[in-house]
Amino acid sequence: MKKAFKILLIIISVCIFVYAVKLYFYKQNTCVKLKIENKNLSYSVKYKNLKKSVDFTLDNGGNYYIAYNSKIQFIGKDGKSYNVIENPNFNITSIDYKDDKLYYSSKDKIYCYNIKNKNNSEFASGIPNYGDYNKSIVKVDGDDLFVSIGAATNSGIVGEDNNWKINEPYAHDITPKDITLKGVNFLNGKTGAFQSYGTKSIKGQVVPAHFPGNASIAVYNLNTKKGSTFAWGIRNVTAMDFNSDNKLICVVGGMENRGSRPIMGDNDYIYEIEKGFWYGWPDYSGGDPIISPKFKGKNDLGFLLENHPNMNPPSPVYQYNKVSSLGSAVVDKLGNIGEKNCIFFYDKIDNLLYSFKYPKVAKKEIVFNKTSVIKSMKLYNKSLLILDSSNGYLYSIDKGKLNSIKNLKEYNNIYIYLIIFIVLIIILILRVRRD
Template sequence: MKKLLKILLTVVIISVSVFIVRFYFDKTHPEVRFEIKDNSLTCSLKYSGLKDSVDFTKDEKDNYYIAYKNRIQIIENNGRSYDILKDLSLDIHSIDYFKNSIYYSSGDKIYCYNVNQGKNKVIINNIPNYGDYGKSVLRVKGDYIYISIGAATNSAVVGDDNQWIKDNFYAHDMTPEDITLRGINFGKYKRGAFQSYNTKSLKGQIVPQHFPGNASIIIYNIKNGSSETFAWGIRNVEGMDFNSSNGLICDIGGMENRGSRPVIGDTDYIYEIKKGMWYGWPDYSGGDPVTSPKFKSVKGSPLQFILDNHPNTNPPAPIYQHKTVGTLGTLAVDADGDLKSKDCIFFYDRSDNMIYSFSGAGLPLAEIKFENTSKISSMKIFDKSLFTLDGKKGYLYSIKRGRINMTQIVDKRIYLYSLLTAVLGIVLILKNQNS
């Protein structure tokens, strides 16, 4: 009996020792933690080791491409992983795949990398990405690449909040269409809209169009290389995807309480963006004029229009208005209804690290809660799953429809419980041996 107990004790000690080594020293062990709010969904870890990644995509062979600041990594369907592109001068933000090519945005350029040939080339240059929202989001649909270009400023006036003027003193928002100014200037230095720092605007001043322009979405024809403005008056796009009708769905950040023309009372929005439309920035937000009671300037004073002869006095309204400003991040549309209802929109809120779903009416539903040390960089739907990239911790999750019993939490606590149980077992064995 004592011999049996000694063997059992040895096995337990070895098991506990192996666990301790893996728990504390094996850095590949995923420290994954999330909480599923909807018990019709399950979440699993697809890949780990992707720390500091910014975006991802996949091809028809189930090879995944992971983008980092200055490189793109392939994870082949057999598990082999290596860099296919690396350039320290790059500042990659967004990527997508189409017909053996990876399209990606970096700084003021859009690139095409041919996977088969290993050739990398610039297809769009001189994008005005020098301001507050200088990271273009791109998505491919059919033979077109849709590319967002953010505003250079909060509300079209260069001010002391725009730290980039130290490197680009004469820069300002470039309008993609001709506009006429009312000559409204702001602050001690009479700063004008669509003008460089400390420069006045004049009543009736015409600012000529520039392509590409700020606060817009452009499209690039992959077949013939032509490009044009798709829509404008769009402050900054954080996420972009397409619904079942090929409609372009974007979440857009509202104007904030900062700068020479601060705006109080705005929020973030989700829109369906249609070709040729002006969406109101910088004189409208969420379909409402800045002169409405919804918005205030400093000390409660009313805001004024800075444009004369608006392209449209009734810009399109959003399909969803968020509760806060400056917190919406990436989004993905469940066009086929594989996880929720058809065209359900999944969006990420940076303020609470939560993924929500919105089906077109009512309030959004909380779906997945991530811990505070996570930061979701990108979401895309492939193969009936919502793939979610936590670039800060380096995990790619797969969320799909399935069954779970209760709220699912994956973390280290289960291992701690196992360790305590093993220790208790050792104590009991030693006690029996001594007695």
């Protein structure tokens, strides 16, 4: 009877141990599970513990630089990690690398950090990042640095939806090119377009250009630091990249149903941005005039500008089915993951990754965990790198490998330990029975 009790106790102990090990291992790996819709792709976790990161970049040696709101962290190929920059007054939103220098945006400035001599200097200033869309994106191309500058308002009018006006009472959208207003006013006739809250506009009023201006993309020469407006009338750029033909591809957020000039029926878009063009904001979106039947608001919609820079603003290469949904994106210019020059873009509402190449239909590639918040994507060394700020993971998406190879190895190690443990238990049971 005692032998039977000992054997039963050993069996129960084994079951509890096995369950505890598997439960622990499951909890350690739940956040790395992605649903890969494209069976030709696989994933693994490259780095962990990156929670609240906002962007990343790599140098020519394959070392990583992870940007947070107030610091930039270095992660070497050997695993060595330390902060290269840390400033509690920063609000870093984007980072890129060129020739041993890091370029990053913070509030109304662009900074340059020299990796070799550790000198951090101001590269450009006066970026009007005080309104609704105040997170500039920086992107290096050759000897040029492209900087996105969002609109201060939803559709050109400072209204009750703009809480920032409490701290910035005289702020409004700044135009990078001269414009003439129709004199349309809102809020009981008290506030006009491109005016501060409570300031009227008049018909024929000319608003002079100012560089840099809102709703635009600026470009700076890396050597001379001289800047100019590359394109304008672009409401809110959430991602920038270049294709193999060196054309600028941008994800642009459409106007929302809010504020004194609410817009219904708009969408998010992907554009191929050309130098010198006006893309329509605030009187056009997606190439369509705001007076078209597509846009329906609670007020009668009309134009804000008297004369438009061009009568037919360029149309997007892709129109999404929602608004305020698209976030990060990257162009596969070499076709390492998908088709050459296909665009991978992220839907932050449904937590999905799509690929798109004109004129084909967008294809679902990855379903992320519901807790994921994807902040940035880059292509490097034939891998699609995806930064999950919420879970603190940098995923690597690759072609032709088994999913989560790292995790499979860990599973194999766990089962080896379990087998050894069970064999020892069996030997112990046999000894108990023999005694």
